[in-house]
Amino acid sequence: MLRLFARLLSWLIIVPASAWGLLALHYQLSFTPTQNLFILLTWVGLTAYVLYLYWQGSWKLGTLLYLVLHGELLLWWDSIEPSHERIWADDVAQLTTGEVNGNRVLLHNVRNFDWHSESQYQVRWEEREYNLESLRSVDMISSHWGMDSIAHILVSFGFNDGQFVTFSVEIRKEQHEQYSALGGFFKQYEVSIVASDERDAIAVRPNVRGEDTYLYRIAMPAHLRRALFLSYVEQANALADTPRFYNTLTVNCTTLVYSMLRQTGEVFPLDPRLLLTGYLPSYIQAQDGLMTGFDLQQLRELGHINQRSQAAAGQPNYSKRIRQGVPGWLHELQPQGLPF
Numbered sequence: 001m002l003r004l005f006a007r008l009l010s011w012l013i014i015v016p017a018s019a020w021g022l023l024a025l026h027y028q029l030s031f032t033p034t035q036n037l038f039i040l041l042t043w044v045g046l047t048a049y050v051l052y053l054y055w056q057g058s059w060k061l062g063t064l065l066y067l068v069l070h071g072e073l074l075l076w077w078d079s080i081e082p083s084h085e086r087i088w089a090d091d092v093a094q095l096t097t098g099e100v101n102g103n104r105v106l107l108h109n110v111r112n113f114d115w116h117s118e119s120q121y122q123v124r125w126e127e128r129e130y131n132l133e134s135l136r137s138v139d140m141i142s143s144h145w146g147m148d149s150i151a152h153i154l155v156s157f158g159f160n161d162g163q164f165v166t167f168s169v170e171i172r173k174e175q176h177e178q179y180s181a182l183g184g185f186f187k188q189y190e191v192s193i194v195a196s197d198e199r200d201a202i203a204v205r206p207n208v209r210g211e212d213t214y215l216y217r218i219a220m221p222a223h224l225r226r227a228l229f230l231s232y233v234e235q236a237n238a239l240a241d242t243p244r245f246y247n248t249l250t251v252n253c254t255t256l257v258y259s260m261l262r263q264t265g266e267v268f269p270l271d272p273r274l275l276l277t278g279y280l281p282s283y284i285q286a287q288d289g290l291m292t293g294f295d296l297q298q299l300r301e302l303g304h305i306n307q308r309s310q311a312a313a314g315q316p317n318y319s320k321r322i323r324q325g326v327p328g329w330l331h332e333l334q335p336q337g338l339p340f
Contacts, residue, residue, distance in 0.1 A: 010054040014066060018047040021073050027186040028080060043069075082190045082243035089173040094125050095240040096195040098233035103132040105233060110165065112197040115204045126197075134160035138218040138225050139323075141166070142281060143205040145212075149278040152211075153253045154201055157229050164319045166201040167232045168194050169253040171246045184248030191246035191256070193236040199318045206306040207313050214303040216281055217328025218289055224264060231260035254280060291327040302327055 022043055029036040046069055053062035084095075094109035106129050114122040137158035142151045156166040171179060171189035180188060194201070205211040220228070235256070244251065254277050261268055273283035281299065284290055290299055305322045312321035323329040 010059070010062070011051060014047065014050060014054075017070060018043070021047075021070065023182070024073070024077055024186050027183050027188050028077075077187075080187050082187075082245045084190075084243050086172075086174050086190075089175050089177070090121070090123055092170055092172045092192055092194065096193055096236045097240045098195075098236060100230065100233060105130045105132060105229070107165065107195050107233070110195045110197065111200055113200045113204070115200065115208045117208060128163070128165065128195075130157075130159055130163065130165065131161075132226055132229065135222070135225050135229060136160050138220045138228065140216045140218055140281070140284065141202055141205075141213060142216070142278070143211045143213045144278060145209065147278065149276045151278040151280070152205075153257070153277055153280060155228070155232075155257065156198060156202070157225070158319075162319075164198045166196045166198050167236075168196065168201055169256050170194050181248050184246055184252075187245045189246040190243050191251055192239060193232060193256075195232075195236070198322075202305075202322065203309055203313060203318065206309045213305050213309065214281070214300055215305050215322060215326055216284070216299060216303050217291055217326060218284065219291060219328070220289065224261075224266060227264040228261060231263060235260060249275065253277065294327050299327055 022040065025036075025040055025043060029039060031039070046065070050062050050066045050069070053059070053065065091111065091113065094111070096110065097108045099106045099108075106127060108127055110126045110128045112124040112126050114124070116122075135157060139156045139158070141154040141156060143154070144151045152168070154166050154168045156164050158164045170192050171184065172192040173179070173189060177189070183189070202213065202215075206213040246252065249255075254274050258268065258274055268287060271283050273279040281290065282296055285296055285299075290296075294302070303326050305326075308322045308324060309318075312318045315321060
């Protein structure tokens with residue numbers, strides 16, 4: 001029984017570790033397809049031989065071979081470093097950076113693409129200046145493309161002069177790459193923070209990609225709005241100086257923002273909804289961060305902007321039109337409100 005238990009335990013350890021190694025090789029090997037396939041099959045064959053040795057009772061030889069295999073793999077894995085020097089997709093080709101001078105913030109490389117389709121767009125990268133004294137609002141945008149439990153999260157800041165700027169934590173894709181949640185565990189992408197015009201970052205999702213997109217006004221005090229905006233700028237500058245890998249679990253569109261909020265000195269509890277991003281609005285509501293007087297379903301329905309976004313396509317007052325009827329904006333969109 002002890003021998004059988006040892007065999008089963010070895011399988012429970014070696015099989016998951018070897019599966020991780022197989023996926024790491026799959027996503028990172030950069031030889032020809034034939035060479036990559038040969039390496040993958042060799043890895044599978046050697047893993048099978050290690051398991052055979054354990055099953056036959058040759059646990060010392062099996063352990064030695066296992067340690068050599070995985071030691072070599074981990075040394076190779078550790079040598080893979082993030083880089084800024086790749087052939088990037090157009091929408092992440094530039095890195096947003098910022099200069100802060102008192103209350104004035106100058107952002108470089110603010111994206112303002114004019115999207116006609118996923119593959120047809122006009123490229124524009126701009127410089128924009130903002131006055132933190134007139135920072136007035138924070139909105140969260142939740143965009144769903146499949147499962148209700150998964151969404152991409154964007155944060156948009158509004159100013160008294162009618163300007164809005166949207167920050168999005170993005171995978172930095174190369175030109176040949178597509179998003180893969182599984183690949184995001186295996187150093188497939190670098191991470192970037194992109195500042196964009198709302199007619200780009202928000203409109204592309206319902207208008208071009210057909211994603212269900214929701215806008216929520218966030219109840220956030222002035223000092224925290226300012227701190228979060230500056231945290232975005234600081235983090236964007238840090239990523240421009242030192243590249244970093246995206247990770248589907250630990251470095252994504254919510255966990256990075258969560259870490260920035262924690263750095264402001266505010267205390268926010270850990271919660272599974274930080275990973276199941278489609279449920280993030282309920283987490284924020286539990287922290288008293290959404291508009292009061294409405295339940296979550298009402299906020300979701302009133303914040304669904306797809307029709308308004310499509311109707312406002314190409315209009316100069318896009319930001320105003322997508323907020324019509326959104327709780328927290330009902331009053332401020334009147335003539336005496338924000339000057340759009």
